Amino acid sequence: MRVMVGATLVATGLLLSACGDKDAQRAQADANAVGFVPPSVTSRLDFGASMERRFRTLDRNADDRITKDELPAPNARIKAFDRNHDGVITAIEWSEGTLAWFDRMDLNHDGTVTSEERAESRKR
Ligand SMILES: [Ca+2]
Numbered sequence: 001m002r003v004m005v006g007a008t009l010v011a012t013g014l015l016l017s018a019c020g021d022k023d024a025q026r027a028q029a030d031a032n033a034v035g036f037v038p039p040s041v042t043s044r045l046d047f048g049a050s051m052e053r054r055f056r057t058l059d060r061n062a063d064d065r066i067t068k069d070e071l072p073a074p075n076a077r078i079k080a081f082d083r084n085h086d087g088v089i090t091a092i093e094w095s096e097g098t099l100a101w102f103d104r105m106d107l108n109h110d111g112t113v114t115s116e117e118r119a120e121s122r123k124r
């Protein structure tokens, strides 16, 4: 009898954990459906570093300038970085532009941008 109970408990445990997996999968599917992005915090330093990498990727001929033909698609935000409107975005224009963009997202000016701040700035 004790063996039976034990086996039942094990079976129940297996069933429960299987359900747990399913619930987690469903939660993930629901999250994907609404475009949920897990909360994140980005520091100004990390943001700057990742934007620097982005610049290097876009600047295909590595001349420290992003020219029109190097832009992936017409992009108003990137165009706005071109402060002297010569159609070219220099490394300096890029880093000033991206950091100014970061500072606009950093609503409470603590040097980090949370996913909430990012979402809020997207609404504006
Ligand atoms: Ca270039």
Ligand SMILES: [Ca+2]
Pocket: 081, 082, 083, 084, 085, 086, 087, 088, 089, 090, 093
């Ligand atoms: Ca320029």
